[in-house]
Amino acid sequence: MAISTNPYLSVYRTLAPGLPGQHLPWLQNFRNTALEQFSAHGFPSPREEDWRYTNVSAIEKKLFSPKADAHFSAVDKTWLQSQLLADAWIAVLVNGHFCPELSNLDDLPAGTVISSMADALASAEASTIEQHLGLAVKNSEHNFIAFNSAWFSDGVYIRVPAKQVLSKPIQMVHVVTEADAMATTRSMVIIEDQAQAQVAELFYGTNPDNAYLTAAVTEVFLGANAELTSCKLQTESEKAYHFGGIYIRQARDARLTQHNFALGGLLARTDLQVDMGQGAECELNGLYLGVKRQHIDNHTRINHLHPYATSRQLYKGVLDGRARGVFQGRVVVAEQAQKTDSDMNNRNLLLSEDAEIDTKPQLEIYADDVKCGHGLTVGQLDEKSVFYLQSRGVDEETARNMLTFAFANEMVDKVGINNLHGLVLAQVLARFPQQGVDQDWL
Amino acid sequence: MLSIKNLHVSVGDKPILKGINLEIMPGEIHAIMGPNGSGKSTLSHILSGKAGYEVTEGSITYQGKNLLELPPEIRAREGIFLAFQYPVEIPGVSNIYLLKAALNSIRKHHGQPEVDAMDFLTLVKHKVKLLDMDEKFLYRAVNEGFSGGEKKRNEILQMAILEPALCILDETDSGLDIDALKIVSQGVNSLRSPERSFVMVTHYQRLLDYIKPDMVHVLAHGQIVKSGGPELALELEEKGYSWLENQVAA
Numbered sequence: 001m002a003i004s005t006n007p008y009l010s011v012y013r014t015l016a017p018g019l020p021g022q023h024l025p026w027l028q029n030f031r032n033t034a035l036e037q038f039s040a041h042g043f044p045s046p047r048e049e050d051w052r053y054t055n056v057s058a059i060e061k062k063l064f065s066p067k068a069d070a071h072f073s074a075v076d077k078t079w080l081q082s083q084l085l086a087d088a089w090i091a092v093l094v095n096g097h098f099c100p101e102l103s104n105l106d107d108l109p110a111g112t113v114i115s116s117m118a119d120a121l122a123s124a125e126a127s128t129i130e131q132h133l134g135l136a137v138k139n140s141e142h143n144f145i146a147f148n149s150a151w152f153s154d155g156v157y158i159r160v161p162a163k164q165v166l167s168k169p170i171q172m173v174h175v176v177t178e179a180d181a182m183a184t185t186r187s188m189v190i191i192e193d194q195a196q197a198q199v200a201e202l203f204y205g206t207n208p209d210n211a212y213l214t215a216a217v218t219e220v221f222l223g224a225n226a227e228l229t230s231c232k233l234q235t236e237s238e239k240a241y242h243f244g245g246i247y248i249r250q251a252r253d254a255r256l257t258q259h260n261f262a263l264g265g266l267l268a269r270t271d272l273q274v275d276m277g278q279g280a281e282c283e284l285n286g287l288y289l290g291v292k293r294q295h296i297d298n299h300t301r302i303n304h305l306h307p308y309a310t311s312r313q314l315y316k317g318v319l320d321g322r323a324r325g326v327f328q329g330r331v332v333v334a335e336q337a338q339k340t341d342s343d344m345n346n347r348n349l350l351l352s353e354d355a356e357i358d359t360k361p362q363l364e365i366y367a368d369d370v371k372c373g374h375g376l377t378v379g380q381l382d383e384k385s386v387f388y389l390q391s392r393g394v395d396e397e398t399a400r401n402m403l404t405f406a407f408a409n410e411m412v413d414k415v416g417i418n419n420l421h422g423l424v425l426a427q428v429l430a431r432f433p434q435q436g437v438d439q440d441w442l
Numbered sequence: 443m444l445s446i447k448n449l450h451v452s453v454g455d456k457p458i459l460k461g462i463n464l465e466i467m468p469g470e471i472h473a474i475m476g477p478n479g480s481g482k483s484t485l486s487h488i489l490s491g492k493a494g495y496e497v498t499e500g501s502i503t504y505q506g507k508n509l510l511e512l513p514p515e516i517r518a519r520e521g522i523f524l525a526f527q528y529p530v531e532i533p534g535v536s537n538i539y540l541l542k543a544a545l546n547s548i549r550k551h552h553g554q555p556e557v558d559a560m561d562f563l564t565l566v567k568h569k570v571k572l573l574d575m576d577e578k579f580l581y582r583a584v585n586e587g588f589s590g591g592e593k594k595r596n597e598i599l600q601m602a603i604l605e606p607a608l609c610i611l612d613e614t615d616s617g618l619d620i621d622a623l624k625i626v627s628q629g630v631n632s633l634r635s636p637e638r639s640f641v642m643v644t645h646y647q648r649l650l651d652y653i654k655p656d657m658v659h660v661l662a663h664g665q666i667v668k669s670g671g672p673e674l675a676l677e678l679e680e681k682g683y684s685w686l687e688n689q690v691a692a
Binding site for chain 2: 382383384385387388389390391392393394395396399402403405406407409410
């Protein structure tokens with residue numbers, strides 16, 4: 001092991017004996033290898049191409065620490081209830097630990113498993129986890145992955161057996177209540193052949209003044225002809241650091257719709273990676289809102305590895321104040337992935353002089369019979385539209401707010417899961433850069 | 443109603459309108475005709491308060507107020523309505539919401555309470571029928587994906603609901619086929635009243651077969667070169683604009 005002064009390493013020594021899966025040699029091995037990799041270089045540095053625009057050195061300096069006591073009681077139940085879908089299976093993680101009292105996983109159909117990652121590792125599911133852990137994303141991807149592999153304290157494990165069509169959504173809720181906490185979770189979603197599910201993953205901080213670190217990695221496996229609607233909503237506290245990665249493998253003909261709302265955090269980064277099988281379809285929708293000095297980074301990567309797959313991508317950003325947004329979208333079409341149909345778009349609205357966006361759509365095409373497009377816009381509101389609304393009696397400020405909200409709301413409207421749409425809309429309104437935005441407008 | 447005196451307007455350093463004089467009384471319809479580039483659209487824009495123009499001389503008085511001092515939304519609330527030559531698409535904002543917001547902004551300006559939701563719907567549905575539109579249009583985003591004719595009808599629908607005192611139609615007939623032109627004209631004619639005035643900017647005489655003006659003005663090189671009754675439009679149809687343009691040059 002390389003010698004490193006990374007302060008997290010000494011924390012790890014005290015933490016390690018309490019991490020789940022102590023009885024599993026393969027997992028110990030997996031964690032040790034990850035730790036070695038993390039020790040060598042620490043957190044990703046801006047010298048790495050994928051981290052050029054996002055400097056995470058503050059995380060290393062701050063030294064967030066995992067909470068051995070999960071502080072379940074710190075969660076205000078009335079508040080939590082307001083964030084839950086009315087009819088769903090609920091898995092709540094507090095400060096990186098699954099909380100059974102706040103969760104509701106009753107009446108699961110036969111063969112469907114939803115549990116904490118710790119419980120799953122202690123059950124017969126362990127061998128399935130062994131086969132899948134680190135398969136959708138390697139520790140070598142970057143050191144947040146290695147960090148997560150070594151440190152994860154819990155997570156959610158979901159397995160939907162072949163042909164099972166779930167009647168209601170699954171909602172994973174990550175809550176951090178403590179200052180300086182580190183919530184490191186590893187989750188796994190396995191939707192077997194021809195099964196269908198809807199999974200929402202929500203991130204909250206309960207105290208706006210708390211600085212903390214969320215480092216969540218979710219690996220998703222979609223079987224042949226399986227279907228998943230996935231939604232991530234990140235509305236962390238204003239001072240929080242967030243790294244969230246979702247890595248998805250789609251077998252042939254699998255269909256994925258993914259919504260990604262990045263609203264919170266001082267520094268937030270989301271990685272989304274999709275490996276597509278033959279004839280698979282994926283739709284990635286994203287919205288990021290930045291105010292004050294927020295830094296919001298979204299990385300997407302779609303790997304077209306086999307023929308006849310279709311991918312659609314639309315990411316929109318609204319940035320105000322001194323906020324900085326980053327969008328790096330990469331679509332790779334392998335040599336054998338003929339008849340690929342791919343389209344990627346990134347649209348940005350800058351509301352202030354000091355707001356900034358670094359956007360980099362990339363296409364890498366090695367096949368010769370494909371249809372691939374990408375588009376990119378960075379701009380201000382269309383003055384013709386502002387005048388049109390004014391000419392109908394709407395004052396200028398309201399007209400501008402209306403147009404900005406309409407721009408963002410296109411992404412909210414794509415959320416098809418009934419109650420989830422309302423939940424997302426409420427958060428988008430609460431985090432909207434402008435005051436006085438009214439949902440009745442649309 | 444409206445009094446324009448010696449109006450000079452420039453865009454940047456370029457003078458567009460060079461001394462326009464126009465008096466419009468309540469209940470009158472004035473047609474403004476003229477070739478491309480004569481300043482017709484600039485006149486509509488300046489009346490509705492669009493940015494980007496500089497008034498270098500002259501005045502516009504509307505119902506006794508100095509119009510040039512008012513921002514566009516106040517003009518709208520005071521009863522000025524511009525039917526756009528190219529109506530703007532507003533993705534994400536529904537047509538019915540804009541109609542309601544517009545109507546309520548005008549009512550609020552005049553110290554009236556917000557319109558009752560049921561009364562509003564009844565009113566809107568009645569006007570939709572009048573313009574032979576599909577009710578589905580109400581729930582679509584403003585002008586998004588509308589055909590040219592549908593956009594123009596939507597403008598007249600807004601006008602019919604807001605019941606302005608001064609309607610400015612900026613080439614509303616351009617791009618309309620004969621059936622759509624008849625429907626739009628019918629909509630406009632149904633709004634005629636002794637209190638309501640119209641400024642119709644048009645390139646084509648045909649509109650005046652369906653909406654009969656009180657006065658016709660010919661605009662060329664930023665000036666009104668000839669004014670007359672409806673018969674002037676017919677003369678223009680026959681002779682074109684060049685004989686009048688030459689008059690200015692002379």
